[in-house]
Amino acid sequence: MNEKQRSILLQSSTHFPPPKGTKLSYGTAGFRADASILQSTVFRIGILAALRSLKTGGAVIGLMITASHNKVSDNGIKVADPSGGMLTQDWEPFADSIANAPDPESLVQLITEFAKKENIPIDGSKAAVVLLGRDTRPSGESLVEAANKGICCVIGAVAINMGIVTTPELHWMVRARNKGMKASEADYFHQLSTSFRCLIDLIPEKSGEDNDAIGKLVVDCSNGVGGEKLQDLTQKLNGFLQIEIRNSGGNSGGILNEGVGADFVQKEKLSPQGFGPSDVGIRCASLDGDADRFVYFTIILNGNNKINLIDGDKILSLFALFIKQQLTILEDSKKPSVGIVQTAYANGASTKYLKDLGLKVIFTPTGVKYLHGKAEEYDIGIYFEANGHGTILFSDLFLNCLEGIKNESSSTENGLEKRKAAKRLWAVGNVMNQGVGDALSGLLLVEGILQHMGWSVDKWNQLYDDLPSRQLKVKVADRSAVITTNAETCVEKPPGLQEAINSLIGKYRQGRCFVRPSGTEDVVRVYSEAETQEEADELANSVANIVQQFLG
């Protein structure tokens, strides 16, 4: 690093002292904390993003300011790599160390050593580009400014501020730019709406056992960024889908993620604010605060806000079933490899359903960075977390194969059907975000498939019955004291805790339970399943007590 660069870094970072007494960590999905202590973190991750761009030959890198489903006073920052996926995990330790560097001198020293080790040309001779985006949190604007200052500290780096966007939109833009494609928000909406239209145009004429699927869809937007974006997207759909938007944020009065949103709906299994008895029988969906996850639900008549939850596992099952059907039509001799990726939070009934379909199911730890990486190993990788975060990835090889079939000229009925199936799958690859889970594209694919099948939401929900489950959060003195293994299903430390959990599980038929420290909140999470809801609740509660006893 030359003297000029060194002095710019030293000088600028004096304006961004790190918070005292807080250790920050990149976590499941970037840094998250109370927004008031994040200025220095985003400044420093701005520097990291510029370095990442330099390291990748000037590729565009994304920086998203969001704390997703967390409360409105929190915020966070995560990095998108050139592919539109999450930051490579190799760089997370560097992110942690610079976020926690106590003073400008040590910060610059860490950067110098890292740049040397990674061979990063940090001498002003090369250009770097970082796209910045944020969700609707009030703290977002000043944090974007701090990130911008960090980026601009690296000589040759420029920041482009995309303003308020959904997390997946920013990832999509990064990917599109790096592929040399048009990458504006209008291009994003165009890709989603035209591929949805393609799916609808290819619906077989006589399909449909009932036509309820065609009624309106009501979407809870968590009072977040998804509200405005879904409104814009709906306009591009030209009436092909009837969507009513609620909890859209802005002037509508509600607070981000408070009693609303996909995380609330999935974890509490209750209807979000603004939904009530008059919505019985209607197909409803809920997005999270930055619109990278979604779940569906229906309101139970006289159910005291209780809902039928159609979670990420069932979304995954619908997608897997549709793709399998289309592959059967293709009858391809070079069968593509298909991998379904879940986490330990997946309902056991969903895993059984998917395996019974003859599909290969793989488990990874929680967090899209793990699921995405695993899904990329297959020609068709479908991954979803139970909370509704996921997507479908197609390999270039498979896309080429589809391209070939789409262009075949056979006019036999069989040839025609194959071409249609290839076009449907092509549309799936285009509607689904190839960088990260995306609630807007996921909604469109669900709606497209329901219309294709002619299924009502209830029919979809009946694919299998969820095993009763319960999720709890436990506040402990130090959640990092819990160390897990085996895709997070087994506690290694503190010693004795897993044995205690096992003996509780043994009391229940179909009992399953695990605990792990959250990577986004200061809690230990408990998940349980059992034959009845009462038993699942009891198991989760008794394990939560044990966790308290071990960890205080």
Ligand SMILES: CC(=O)N[C@H]1[C@@H](OP(=O)(O)O)O[C@H](CO)[C@@H](O)[C@@H]1O
């Ligand atoms: C049980 C659960 O829902 N965990 C969520 C949550 O992570 P935790 O590390 O569990 O806090 O937030 C992540 C980011 O949104 C998401 O990927 C993950 O699935």
Ligand SMILES: [Mg+2]
């Ligand atoms: Mg989110």
